[in-house]
Amino acid sequence: MQTRPSSEPHRSRDQVTDGDRNRDQPQKCASATLAKKPVTPPAAPPPTPSNRVVAPLTVPVIQLTPAQSDSPVKLARPATPKETAISVPDHSNKENQPARTPPPSKSCPLGAPTNYVARRTWITTERMNELRRKAQEAAKQNKIFTIRGCFNSVRNALLMRGWVEKLDVHRKVMPAGQMTYEDLTQRLPKRKAGETRRQYVQKCERNIMSRFLEHMPVDFLWTNRKEKCDYIDQAKNPGMTINKFHRAPFTSKEGLCSQLRDFHWFFEEGTAEMYFPRCYNVWSPEELGEFIENFKLTACVAFLRAMLCKYHKQGSDAVFSCSGKIPYSAIDFAYKRLVEYIDSCQHNDIDFEDPPKIWEHDWDAFLFQHQQLVNEDGRIQHDGGQRLEPMVKSCLSLVDKMKVHWPQYSLDGYQNMWIVKPANKCRGRGIILMDNLKKILGVVNLSIASKSRYVVQKYIERPLILFQTKFDIRQWFLITNTQPLVVWFYRESYLRFSSQEYSLSNHHESVHLTNYAIQKKYTNGKRDKRLPSENMWDCYSFQAYLRQIGKYNMWLERIFPGMRKAIVGCMLASQENMDRRPNTFELFGADFMICENFYPWLIEINSSPDLGATTSVTARMCPQCLEDVVKVVIDRRTDPKAELGNFELAYRQVVPPTPAYMGLNLFVKGKQVLQKANHGGGHGHYYYQQQRKERSLATSSVYRQRSAIIHPATSISRIHRAMPTFNATEYMEKYMVEPLSSSRSSLCSQLPQKSPSAAPALTATPSGATSSYILKQAGRSITQLLSATHKRNTGGSLSGEQVQSTALPPKRQRSCGPRLSSTNPVESTEKKFKILIKNYSSNGNENMQDARPEVANSATATAISERKWRSLRNIAATAGGSSNLAARSKGPPLIAPPSLPTRRLTRTKSEIDSTGMHAIGRTFGRKSNGPRLPISISVQALHRGEPIVAALKQATSELQLSQAQMMSPRTALANKLNGSTLMVPASALPVG
Numbered sequence: 001m002q003t004r005p006s007s008e009p010h011r012s013r014d015q016v017t018d019g020d021r022n023r024d025q026p027q028k029c030a031s032a033t034l035a036k037k038p039v040t041p042p043a044a045p046p047p048t049p050s051n052r053v054v055a056p057l058t059v060p061v062i063q064l065t066p067a068q069s070d071s072p073v074k075l076a077r078p079a080t081p082k083e084t085a086i087s088v089p090d091h092s093n094k095e096n097q098p099a100r101t102p103p104p105s106k107s108c109p110l111g112a113p114t115n116y117v118a119r120r121t122w123i124t125t126e127r128m129n130e131l132r133r134k135a136q137e138a139a140k141q142n143k144i145f146t147i148r149g150c151f152n153s154v155r156n157a158l159l160m161r162g163w164v165e166k167l168d169v170h171r172k173v174m175p176a177g178q179m180t181y182e183d184l185t186q187r188l189p190k191r192k193a194g195e196t197r198r199q200y201v202q203k204c205e206r207n208i209m210s211r212f213l214e215h216m217p218v219d220f221l222w223t224n225r226k227e228k229c230d231y232i233d234q235a236k237n238p239g240m241t242i243n244k245f246h247r248a249p250f251t252s253k254e255g256l257c258s259q260l261r262d263f264h265w266f267f268e269e270g271t272a273e274m275y276f277p278r279c280y281n282v283w284s285p286e287e288l289g290e291f292i293e294n295f296k297l298t299a300c301v302a303f304l305r306a307m308l309c310k311y312h313k314q315g316s317d318a319v320f321s322c323s324g325k326i327p328y329s330a331i332d333f334a335y336k337r338l339v340e341y342i343d344s345c346q347h348n349d350i351d352f353e354d355p356p357k358i359w360e361h362d363w364d365a366f367l368f369q370h371q372q373l374v375n376e377d378g379r380i381q382h383d384g385g386q387r388l389e390p391m392v393k394s395c396l397s398l399v400d401k402m403k404v405h406w407p408q409y410s411l412d413g414y415q416n417m418w419i420v421k422p423a424n425k426c427r428g429r430g431i432i433l434m435d436n437l438k439k440i441l442g443v444v445n446l447s448i449a450s451k452s453r454y455v456v457q458k459y460i461e462r463p464l465i466l467f468q469t470k471f472d473i474r475q476w477f478l479i480t481n482t483q484p485l486v487v488w489f490y491r492e493s494y495l496r497f498s499s500q501e502y503s504l505s506n507h508h509e510s511v512h513l514t515n516y517a518i519q520k521k522y523t524n525g526k527r528d529k530r531l532p533s534e535n536m537w538d539c540y541s542f543q544a545y546l547r548q549i550g551k552y553n554m555w556l557e558r559i560f561p562g563m564r565k566a567i568v569g570c571m572l573a574s575q576e577n578m579d580r581r582p583n584t585f586e587l588f589g590a591d592f593m594i595c596e597n598f599y600p601w602l603i604e605i606n607s608s609p610d611l612g613a614t615t616s617v618t619a620r621m622c623p624q625c626l627e628d629v630v631k632v633v634i635d636r637r638t639d640p641k642a643e644l645g646n647f648e649l650a651y652r653q654v655v656p657p658t659p660a661y662m663g664l665n666l667f668v669k670g671k672q673v674l675q676k677a678n679h680g681g682g683h684g685h686y687y688y689q690q691q692r693k694e695r696s697l698a699t700s701s702v703y704r705q706r707s708a709i710i711h712p713a714t715s716i717s718r719i720h721r722a723m724p725t726f727n728a729t730e731y732m733e734k735y736m737v738e739p740l741s742s743s744r745s746s747l748c749s750q751l752p753q754k755s756p757s758a759a760p761a762l763t764a765t766p767s768g769a770t771s772s773y774i775l776k777q778a779g780r781s782i783t784q785l786l787s788a789t790h791k792r793n794t795g796g797s798l799s800g801e802q803v804q805s806t807a808l809p810p811k812r813q814r815s816c817g818p819r820l821s822s823t824n825p826v827e828s829t830e831k832k833f834k835i836l837i838k839n840y841s842s843n844g845n846e847n848m849q850d851a852r853p854e855v856a857n858s859a860t861a862t863a864i865s866e867r868k869w870r871s872l873r874n875i876a877a878t879a880g881g882s883s884n885l886a887a888r889s890k891g892p893p894l895i896a897p898p899s900l901p902t903r904r905l906t907r908t909k910s911e912i913d914s915t916g917m918h919a920i921g922r923t924f925g926r927k928s929n930g931p932r933l934p935i936s937i938s939v940q941a942l943h944r945g946e947p948i949v950a951a952l953k954q955a956t957s958e959l960q961l962s963q964a965q966m967m968s969p970r971t972a973l974a975n976k977l978n979g980s981t982l983m984v985p986a987s988a989l990p991v992g
């Protein structure tokens with residue numbers, strides 16, 4: 001018996017054609033007996049840990065029925081050729097040609113021996129069932145993956161871990177239940193030339209297994225392009241892992257530039273530091289202006305530096321000459337600009353008027369002179385009358401001073417070169433090096449007209465060059481979570497050299513752009529022999545080089561940690577703008593350049609780094625990196641101690657516990673309304689101004705207050721990241737009500753307490769000390785109250801009794817809804833409040849007992865201004881018409897309020913219905929299991945300096961307060977609360 005060779009490198013001349021194969025099929029039919037069952041869904045697999053319900057596979061169950069067995073096999077019907085095992089088209093040798101297969105004969109049609117099947121065909125029924133079982137097992141264990149693109153290392157790594165691939169072509173599935181045996185065995189991929197038999201068999205088996213999984217959701221998707229449908233799939237199947245973030249703004253040049261503008265907020269010494277050449281999104285007029293200013297100032301620095309450098313290296317004759325074309329005043333011009341700049345940095349200019357205006361033509365002339373000095377070896381005019389040494393000395397000291405205030409001094413040279421990059425292109429396309437402002441503006445202005453965007457970045461003129469050749473470093477890193485941020489750093493990296501020697505006089509891309517996409521277009525020029533011909537080194541070769549030149553410590557101390565800190569910093573700065581979806585990770589490739597002083601400068605971050613085996617270096621490193629990604633992403637999920645390959649954890653954000661004061665002790669005092677009312681209308685404006693002042697104070701102090709309370713070891717950025725949502729509903733429910741009891745105490749203590757429903761409120765009245773304390777606080781800003789009550793709650797400044805009367809539970813959950821116990825005084829106050837609101841909601845038909853005693857009190861009545869009445873009316877209008885509420889109110893109406901316009905009735909009513917609120921009085925609360933009110937405000941708004949009042953403003957608007965009240969939200973809310981306890985004088989009621 002001939003054995004089939006395991007591999008077939010080339011297709012032979014006499015290879016089997018499709019037609020041949022078809023002709024063979026009747027014969028193959030005889031080689032196996034298959035009992036095909038109709039599509040029967042197998043039993044549903046048990047639920048997986050992730051609670052995913054695995055849908056039964058609706059694939060044909062293939063009965064394992066050997067062709068010739070001792071036990072006779074019953075066939076439902078004669079197997080058709082399609083149902084048989086499939087023979088592999090043999091492309092290799094003649095021994096396996098169809099001519100050599102036994103001709104179809106009656107001796108082995110449907111009863112051929114199993115071993116015969118195995119010999120002649122490559123997918124037997126046994127194998128088929130095995131594949132099915134494997135697919136089912138993978139589905140049960142959530143181990144289905146799809147890979148788009150040629151990421152064989154990932155594929156192999158997953159297959160090795162028992163995963164099964166669902167080919168991307170099978171994403172668009174046919175309706176469940178329609179899959180037939182033919183679907184599985186037909187339409188198999190064609191064998192490619194050069195594909196070995198084994199490879200082909202594996203390919204077909206993968207194809208078949210993929211079809212088994214057609215109706216199963218994918219658990220792991222590796223793609224190199226973002227598609228919306230994938231994220232929709234992920235939303236449907238949250239367990240699905242995707243290797244791409246939908247939003248990663250730092251991966252475009254434009255995005256990186258804008259993300260890193262605010263980097264200073266995220267600086268953490270030793271953790272997040274950043275060297276990024278200054279960069280401008282010049283399509284934005286603001287940044288264009290900044291760029292122009294920076295360009296000019298850089299030219300001034302470069303002019304003086306170039307002059308000093310030449311003077312010291314080549315002597316004064318190399319710089320000065322009586323026939324020089326550059327006027328001596330150019331030195332003066334540059335000098336003055338630097339002095340002005342340093343003065344402004346040191347704030348020495350605050351007592352002076354604006355610096356004199358410099359006309360554009362003066363700048364043009366100077367920039368031209370700079371070009372002459374640097375590029376054309378021009379001389380500065382000097383007739384020998386003036387002594388040069390003092391001037392040179394003062395220039396030197398000025399440039400030294402400038403180093404302090406010019407953080408990117410180390411990367412600037414003398415030429416003032418800038419690199420102009422299309423904002424959203426990659427692979428070096430459209431990148432130009434320029435040193436002329438007019439030309440740069442010409443490019444970017446044109447781009448504005450053509451709607452293509454550019455960024456302009458300072459070119460690193462003094463890079464570290466190896467053997468006179470420029471290089472950059474490609475560094476991979478992995479993000480596995482954005483909230484909290486988790487960054488994995490790859491220990492290996494590789495260097496990419498340019499094919500030509502470095503020169504600043506030649507601006508050609510082959511000299512300055514070191515990325516592979518550009519360099520592969522050029523043959524290597526005359527360079528040092530020690531450079532690699534494929535223009536790549538791995539980091540180990542670079543380390544060896546550094547060791548050779550005695551600078552190995554620079555790798556350990558500056559380059560490697562510097563790259564890591566830059567990546568962490570960049571991620572922290574961009575974290576806010578990345579998706580927060582779980583089960584998403586991404587491998588990024590960052591490009592760094594090393595400066596002469598060995599500091600790494602971030603150039604760019606790529607979202608789909610080239611992982612092709614383009615050179616021997618990448619051929620070794622890329623597959624390894626991909627395998628390591630699988631280790632981090634897959635293995636570590638189940639085993640925290642799993643091997644991580646070359647990845648190391650660079651940053652794991654620590655989420656600090658929610659600060660105790662956060663949203664807990666914010667409250668609005670209702671007392672201020674009385675003060676305002678007592679002062680009469682004439683002082684209204686004054687008080688309004690006062691409040692505005694307080695609000696602005698609060699605005700600026702919110703951040704300071706917070707930072708002061710936060711433990712110093714906790715960095716701002718971390719806090720900033722992990723800030724919980726400030727829940728206005730919760731906040732108001734609790735703190736808008738609490739002061740009610742306090743403020744009411746001052747009122748109610750004067751009032752006869754007839755109403756039984758008022759009793760709980762009165763019992764809840766805090767002590768006089770607390771009242772006065774609250775009174776004192778009433779005029780302060782909310783932020784001040786925040787810290788005061790924080791102290792109070794932590795028992796710092798108040799007596800135990802006071803704490804008891806005012807303190808609230810120390811820690812609250814983030815979810816909103818009333819959580820105060822029924823014995824809590826605040827609770828009872830809240831009830832009171834509710835009832836009183838109902839009073840108004842009854843639209844005059846009913847009234848509350850609580851209100852009765854109060855209305856008789858003239859002192860209280862006079863305290864109600866027309867405006868307040870309007871607010872009350874508004875509340876009434878808001879709540880009016882909710883007849884169910886009114887019906888629940890008891891007691892005869894004391895006042896017959898006029899029929900008020902119900903302009904906001906509809907919305908409020910629907911709100912009540914839809915949000916599960918059971919009374920308008922509970923506007924501040926909700927049913928414990930009801931949905932949230934639509935008044936949740938992100939605390940980050942507060943953090944960023946927006947006034948807390950703004951938050952209240954929003955809240956008040958949600959509470960349907962009138963425009964006048966919204967002008968002063970604190971007062972408005974207090975009005976509302978107080979108003980609920982105050983009665984309206986009959987005289988204040990509109991007639992009718």
Ligand SMILES: Nc1ncnc2c1ncn2[C@@H]1O[C@H](COP(=O)(O)OP(=O)(O)OP(=O)(O)O)[C@@H](O)[C@H]1O
Pocket residue numbers: 277419421425426427428429431457458459460461471472512513514515516517591593603604606
């Ligand atoms: N500020 C800079 N200073 C010096 N060289 C730079 C600077 N920016 C970019 N380069 C050089 O230009 C090359 C291409 O730049 P960059 O990576 O930004 O372009 P790209 O189009 O995104 O390329 P790729 O997609 O291949 O990374 C870099 O490899 C680097 O050698």
